Amino acid sequence: MxxxxxxxxxxxxxxxxxxxxxxxxxxxxxxxxxxxxxxxxxxxxxxxxxxxxxxxxxxxxxxxxxxxxxxxxxxxxxxxxxxxxxxxxxxxxxxxxxxxxxxxxxxxxxxxDDVSESQDLVSMTFFWLKDLSLGELLLCFAILNFLFWTAFLIRLFFKFEWTYYVSIISLILWIIAGTSFGLKWSQLNTDNRAVILEQEVNILAGPDMRDTVLFKLHAGTIVHYERSEDGWSLVSLPDKKRGWVKAGSVEPVITEANGSLALLKTGA
Amino acid sequence: MKRSVLVPLALFQFMLISFPVMADVSVSMRLDREEATIADSINIMVSIAGARESDSMPVLKGIEDFYVTQGGTSSRFEVINGQVNSGIDYSFFLQPKKTGTFVIGPVEIAVGGKTYRSNKATLKVVKQPESTGADRGPLFLTAGLSSAKVYVEEQSIYTLRLYHQTRVSNISLELPETEHLTFRQLGKPIEYRSFYNGLSYDVVEIRYVLIPPEEGIYKIEPSRMKMTVAQPERRSRRGFFDDSLFFSKGRSVAVASEPMELNVLPLPGEGKPSDFSGLVGSFKINSKLEPDTIKAGESATLTVFVSGRGNVNRIPDLKWPEPDHIKVYADEPVLEVKEDAEGLSGSKTMKWALVPGKEGRYKIPSLSLSFFDTKTNQYRKIETSRFCISALPGEVKQIQASTDHSNGQKIEGPVKKAVKELGHDILPIHASIKDIGKGSLIRPGGLVFWFVFIGPFFIYAVAFLGLKLRKRSGGSIALLTAKKAAKKFIKKCRQDGLSSNDLALCFRNYLNERFGLSLGSLTSEEAAEILKSEGVSLDTAQKIQAILKGLEDAVYTGKGQNACELREEASQLVRQIEKEIR
Known part of the structure; x- marks a missing residue:
């Protein structure tokens, strides 16, 4: 012992x-x-x-x-x-x-390729999300969390009018910061963007070289990665075009190694 | 009254005198028809607008093949919405000497020492129709096609003429219905005098254009015209009012034209261009570039004008490839369709603004249009001219820099120019990084994370619970004290040697502890009121009041050394109070 x-x-x-x-x-x-x-x-x-x-x-x-x-x-x-x-x-x-x-x-x-992503209502409302990283949003939320509880603590002992207003304002900011953090987290976890790596790739109707060529994409075009099957990846475009591409020709932006959890753990 | 009549008259006279020539003088000429027989008399109307008199009679050009008779002169003067219009109309009658197509005009006339010229007009003089031998009577309708054999989309003119020697009115027309063939009226009906089979008739002429969309033989059924024909009444006594204008009966009459046949041929396949526009007729193309020398960044206008006769509605919007370094901005094309005796004609105007991006000399490619020419029965291709646009170095907008200081003086600074991009490249790598390997201060699960996110909440929770507990414990002490107050009082009452004053003090302490009060002194009335307000019955409160009154009396009269008599009663009343407020 x-x-x-x-x-x-x-x-x-x-x-x-x-x-x-x-x-x-x-x-x-x-x-x-x-x-x-x-x-x-x-x-x-x-x-x-x-x-x-x-x-x-x-x-x-x-x-x-x-x-x-x-x-x-x-x-x-x-x-x-x-x-x-x-x-x-x-x-x-x-x-x-x-x-x-x-x-x-x-x-x-x-x-x-002229592929443009349309903005959704959430992105337009929380327009600051695209300019702030998850870590920055976490820091903002942490500071506002501290202010929020401090304001409520003060309110517990001193029930003045100003403490009431400070509490309400800090509550609103706390909700906004918390929602922003949650949305960013959600965006990162659902971000399925992938980038075409080769100069020109054929997008086929199925995961087979003999399948019909639906359209062609070029290096740097951002597509939505859906799933992989036998060395092929199913990708789609914002205008609903879909097709299969050789797995090595496309790579997701977010992988398990750099996903939202990894970003947070490494202090992004 | 006289004055009110004279003033407008004077003003009118003043206007007549003061506006001998009111506006710009213009001369126009109009024929009453565009086609006539050699036996017809054609009326020419020469109108002079903007003048009330001319220096001489009009001189008509191109009438060498006609006998001319003057019809008369009339002058006009009208004031509409303050706008004064005046003019003179000269009428002439022409009798053709021979058949053919003649260009009449222009008419020249001198007004105010200046010679003005009118427009020209074309007149086609044909032979007089051969006598059919049969007298067609005083009223009949004829129909005719300008061409009985046409190509698809080529226009043919369908002309209806009503010949009448008697007065007619209330004319209504019923056109034949032929599949795929529409009748589009060309202008208003015209009226003139003409000869038919050597007889003089008044003629009402209506023209329609037919554009067959498909090949084949189209049978055009007779057109029907209904009208009221004036029928003079027979009167024994003839006189001025015997004229049919005033006294006549009308009878309804219907006449029909002869049936026609239109043979529509397909467009020849041979020589058909791949970019055939579908236009059939006669067309030409004109183009201009204005200006042809500009500064880079400024715009020049290229105008293409396609005009002709035929199915003008099908003139296409021309497009051309955008040349390098020139931005092209197209205007909305403008199509104008005109109707005349010969059918449809018109034009389409297309404009483009050309903006060279940088200095240089640029070739503007020509634009072409193919159509089927009905005069030569061949496909033709027409092209715009080739242009070159010279772009001089652009003028950079200069902004005069000035600094507005607080003292209000403006100091002239250096001349600023727009920043011009000379190249494109990515920005360099980031060579210095702070604290490699260190993550951010706040990480989930880390000490700071818990402290920042859970710590404030924890502190708040502890403070909140502490306050609650404190409040609750404070209440419990008060309750215990209240519960103990009765026992304390009864215990005190049992003590020996208790004076009236002591008993009164004991009762005051009892009330203080029992009801959480802090009374320094207590009268019998106050005690009764407190008890009543705490829910004690009136009887008990009055009894307590009586005891306390007795104690007060004993204290103030010096007889209160011993309160033995009241102790037992006071104890019982306190027990009663406890029961009642429980």
């Missing part, structure tokens, strides 16, 4: 003393990789830069800047589809970034 207690205490102290150092070591390695990737990009070694950013992302660093830089590197290699894919992923993490929005807009201009 005593032994186990001693062991636990020892582990606790080790974690307390050496834990931060281990994390710091990892961070230092990541920083080194990041800067070397940046250097490779500047020297025109875009594939090397892509490998570096990719490694950073796969190691769990879901930073919007990594996706942004990765998108830039793919753009330089004329891989418009992958560039837009990574810009879109970066946008999930830092939607308000001006550089990102500029580059994404420029890349979209280079796409060949």
């Amino acid at each position: 005593k032994r186990s207690i001693c062991l636990s205490i020892a582990i606790f102290f080790m974690v307390c003393f050496f834990g931060p150092d281990i994390i710091a070591l990892q961070t230092s390695e990541s920083e080194e990789l990041f800067f070397s990737s940046n250097q490779a990009y500047r020297q025109g070694h875009f594939q090397e830069a892509i490998d570096g950013y990719d490694q950073l992302i796969r190691s769990g660093h879901k930073d919007g800047n990594f996706y942004y830089n990765l998108g830039n590197a793919y753009f330089r290699l004329d891989q418009l589809g992958r560039a837009i894919l990574n810009y879109e992923r970066a946008r999930l993490l830092m939607p308000g970034d001006a550089d990102l929005n500029f580059n994404l807009s420029y890349a979209r201009d280079k796409t060949l």
Whole structure:
């Protein structure tokens, strides 16, 4: 018994003393990789830069800047589809970034297909959702949550008129912030957008090469991913066109690795 | 009265004098028909608008092949809504010398020292119809087709002529019904005098255009015309009022034309262009570009004008590919359809605004239109002219920068120019990132998350429950105190040596504790009121009041050293109070 207690205490102290150092070591390695990737990009070694950013992302660093830089590197290699894919992923993490929005807009201009997404009523009403990340909305909700309960706490002891109004206002803001957070969460969980990666792909009537070609799509076009079957993906367009495409030709913007939970856990 | 009559007359006279020539002078000429026989007399009306007199008689051109007789002169003067219109009409009669198509006019006339010219008119003079040998009587109807053999969509003129030597009125017409063939009237009916079989007739002529949409032989049934024919009454005494104008009977008469046949041929397949527009007739195309030299960013107007005779409703809206670096903005095409004795004619005007984006010389491609020419019976292609548009360097809008300072003085700054984009590229990578590996401060499940989201709620909940508990516990103490108050009083009453003053104080404490009061002094009346308000019966309250009154008397009279007599009664009354308010 005593032994186990001693062991636990020892582990606790080790974690307390050496834990931060281990994390710091990892961070230092990541920083080194990041800067070397940046250097490779500047020297025109875009594939090397892509490998570096990719490694950073796969190691769990879901930073919007990594996706942004990765998108830039793919753009330089004329891989418009992958560039837009990574810009879109970066946008999930830092939607308000001006550089990102500029580059994404420029890349979209280079796409060949005229596919426009119509805005729904929720997006128009909660117009700020597209400019705020889930993490930012969570932070807003946290601050308003604190203010809300503090106002009600004050109201509990001091029943003045001003405390009444402060409570009501904080309640309204709390509801708006909470709803915004919930909607953003829902949007991210139901976001089934995918990006066409190849220069030109045939969209077929069925998951077979012998099926009829329904239409063609080009790199960078955003489609809605529905499901996959035997190496084929069923995609659709906002105008209700649907068809099957080879799974490797299209990639969803949000995967399990960068879904809303992952975004929150990594502190997006 | 005289004055009121004289003033308008004077004004009228003034207007007559002061407006010898009121408006722009114009001369027009009109024939009473466009086709006549050699035996006919054709009336020409020359109208001069905007003048009440001319310097000389009108001079008619193109009448060498006619005998001319002057009909008369009339002048007009009218004031409508303050607008003064005046004019002179000259009438002439022409008698053709030979058959053929003649262009009459223009008419030249001098007004105010200036010579004006009228429009021209075409007159077709044909042979007099051969005598059928049979006298058709004083009233008959004829029908005729300008061409009995036409192509699909080619127009043919169906002419009805009513010849009458007697006066007719209330004319009604019943046109034949032929499948796929519609009769479109051309203008109003015209009336003139003509000869038929050497006899003079008054003629009413109505023209219709027929545009057959499909090939085949169309049988046109006779047209029927009903009218009232004036029938002069026979009178023994002849005189002025014997004229049929005043005294005549009318009888209803119906006449019919002869049946006709229209042979509609299909359009030839040979030489049919792939872009055949469906137009059949005679058409021409004109185009102009104004101006042909502009600055980049400004607009020039390209106008294409397609006009002709035939099925003009089918003139298509021409389209052409947008040239590089030129923005094209099309206007709504304007179609104008006219009807005359020869059928339908008209035009379509199409306009485009061309805006070159940058300086340079641009070729404007020509536009073409194909149609079937009914004169040559061949397909023809007409094209617009080829144009070049020269775009000079555009003028950049210059904004004079000025800074409005608080002292009101404007200081002239440098001339600002619109920012011109010279290239396009993406923005560079992000090279510095704060705190790689660190997530945000708030993460679900983290200490800060719980503190921020659950902490305030927890603190509020604790505070709320604490307050509730405190309130509830405060009430319980008061209840316990109240319950104990009676026991305390009774216990006190049992003590020996209790004075009247002590008993009165005990009762006051009892009331304070029992009902949560803080009375410093208590009179018998106050005590009774309190008890009544707390639900004690009136009898008990009065008894308590009496006891307290007795105690007060004892205290103030110096006899209150011992309150033994009242102790027992007071105890019983307190028990009674407890029962009643329970």
